[in-house]
Amino acid sequence: MKLNQSKKFILTPKPPFHFDGTFHKPSHFPNNLKLDDWESGKYWQSLRIGKRILGLKIVDVGTTAKPKLSVSIFYKGVLSPAELEGIKKEISWRFELDRDFGEFNALAKKDKRFYPVFKKWMGMRNLSQYTLYELLIIAVVLQNATVRRSQQMLDALIGKYGTKVEFDRRALYAIWLPEDLKVISEQELRDLRIGYRAKFIKRLSEDFANKKVDEVQLRTLDKENAKKELIKLYGIGPESARILLFEALHHYDIFDHIAPWQQKIYSMLFYGKKLVPTNTIRKDILKQYGKYSMLAVHYIWENVFWLRKTQKIDWLENEIRL
DNA sequence: CATCAGGGCCCTG
DNA sequence: CAGGGCCCTGAT
Numbered sequence: 001m002k003l004n005q006s007k008k009f010i011l012t013p014k015p016p017f018h019f020d021g022t023f024h025k026p027s028h029f030p031n032n033l034k035l036d037d038w039e040s041g042k043y044w045q046s047l048r049i050g051k052r053i054l055g056l057k058i059v060d061v062g063t064t065a066k067p068k069l070s071v072s073i074f075y076k077g078v079l080s081p082a083e084l085e086g087i088k089k090e091i092s093w094r095f096e097l098d099r100d101f102g103e104f105n106a107l108a109k110k111d112k113r114f115y116p117v118f119k120k121w122m123g124m125r126n127l128s129q130y131t132l133y134e135l136l137i138i139a140v141v142l143q144n145a146t147v148r149r150s151q152q153m154l155d156a157l158i159g160k161y162g163t164k165v166e167f168d169r170r171a172l173y174a175i176w177l178p179e180d181l182k183v184i185s186e187q188e189l190r191d192l193r194i195g196y197r198a199k200f201i202k203r204l205s206e207d208f209a210n211k212k213v214d215e216v217q218l219r220t221l222d223k224e225n226a227k228k229e230l231i232k233l234y235g236i237g238p239e240s241a242r243i244l245l246f247e248a249l250h251h252y253d254i255f256d257h258i259a260p261w262q263q264k265i266y267s268m269l270f271y272g273k274k275l276v277p278t279n280t281i282r283k284d285i286l287k288q289y290g291k292y293s294m295l296a297v298h299y300i301w302e303n304v305f306w307l308r309k310t311q312k313i314d315w316l317e318n319e320i321r322l
Numbered sequence: 323c324a325t326c327a328g329g330g331c332c333c334t335g
Numbered sequence: 336c337a338g339g340g341c342c343c344t345g346a347t
Contacts, residue, residue, distance in 0.1 A: 146344075195342020
């Protein structure tokens with residue numbers, strides 16, 4: 001699909017805003033059929049708005065203190081002014097352009113140990129690029145699999161059911177719509193070597209297609225209720241719910257579930273030890289960062305993955321199972 | 323060659 | 336609430 005039309009506008013995030021920290025997460029391992037792309041100061045992704053596939057390009061034209069984003073929307077056919085307004089709102093929601101980080105930054109300032117890290121990434125948002133359905137698919141392929149296998153599964157799915165979109169001289173992919181899988185059998189999904197996850201994806205797609213899940217309404221719920229709703233989804237347990245609560249619904253006061261592989265990394269990051277009990281980690285983090293626990297951990301976590309891009313971190317390499 | 327755990331979750335007892 | 340089973344893959 002070639003998106004040969006475009007409209008451009010400016011958005012001004014609430015300062016501070018950290019462009020590269022927000023639009024590139026080195027801890028996320030990219031698959032081959034890319035959904036998004038980044039280089040310093042520039043970001044591209046396919047964008048699902050309703051049933052429509054658009055191209056999104058965001059260019060940094062401001063500073064951390066005076067942020068300014070030049071946003072281009074690529075499309076085919078016509079794009080009404082009302083639609084464009086909706087898109088602006090959606091972008092603001094997803095990338096939390098209007099969120100006030102004052103309280104969090106004040107908290108960070110009092111943190112003797114990690115203040116340099118918080119300062120370096122001040123204004124960084126968590127990245128919520130996808131619709132709830134798209135992120136669910138990603139969460140499901142992450143389950144009980146190493147990085148490489150997750151990549152394989154996602155590539156297989158996108159290759160078969162995704163859409164290639166071309167805009168701004170780039171080719172990216174967009175994930176299918178839930179109803180697209182109506183005619184696809186579980187066996188057909190299994191043939192992509194995604195194993196028992198085929199059942200999850202099949203049922204999740206049905207539930208979304210049948211409007212049993214309302215993303216807009218989920219965004220209005222408080223953390224506990226949102227979590228309760230997410231866990232009800234077939235194939236979604238505590239860890240997948242945690243990902244969704246943080247990345248899709250922007251809840252920061254979540255730090256109850258710690259997976260074994262995360263425990264190992266947290267142990268080194270926060271204690272310099274091989275393995276600290278999860279209860280200790282949980283208690284210490286909550287005491288230090290309270291309702292911003294997940295966000296604070298996100299800063300420290302991404303920071304070490306940024307470091308990994310330029311230097312070898314032996315202990316981390318051992319914990320990242322490719 | 324086999325065995326096994328892994329960026330979890332469902333189901334059963 | 337504990338524990339077995341699940342699809343596949345790469346590691347051992």
